[in-house]
Amino acid sequence: MTQLNSHFIAFFLIAQIAFFSGCMARSKQVDTEEKYKDxxxxxxVHEAILDEPSLRPFDINVRTSKGVVELSGLVNSRDDMEKAISIARSVSGVKFIKNDMRIPGTGDYW
Known part of the structure; x- marks a missing residue:
């Protein structure tokens, strides 16, 4: 009976290790896939903004985390902001736009 218990405990521990290591590997794979998508x-988004001639003179920064795109930098007007946001929204996979763009001299955010 003791040998049977020790075999069961050993099997149980091996099963636990295999199960939890499989979960960790899946989590890392999901993180890697998400980072790749971002x-x-x-x-x-960056290429689409650069393809818009009226936005080329501006240094608009683009960062993405979990599908949320953050636009930052300086632009000349609210129209420029709206155009950059519209372009970003048109890109597949974008879930939300966070706007941190500013108009110099006004401190305006949109």
Whole structure:
């Protein structure tokens, strides 16, 4: 009976280790996939903004975390802000836009 218990305990511990290591590997895979998607979104938004001639003179920064795109930098007007936001929204995978762009001299955020 003691040998049976020790075999059961050993089996149980091995099963636990295998199960939890599988969960950790899946979590890391999901994190990696999410980071990759964020990089793709950031690149697409940045390229789309650069493709808009009226926005090229501005240094608009793009960061993405879990599908949330943050736009920051200086622009000349609210129209420029709206155009950059509209372009970002058109990119596949964007869940939300956080606007941290400013108009110099006014301190205005939109």
């Amino acid at each position: 990089i793709v979104i950031t690149t697409k």
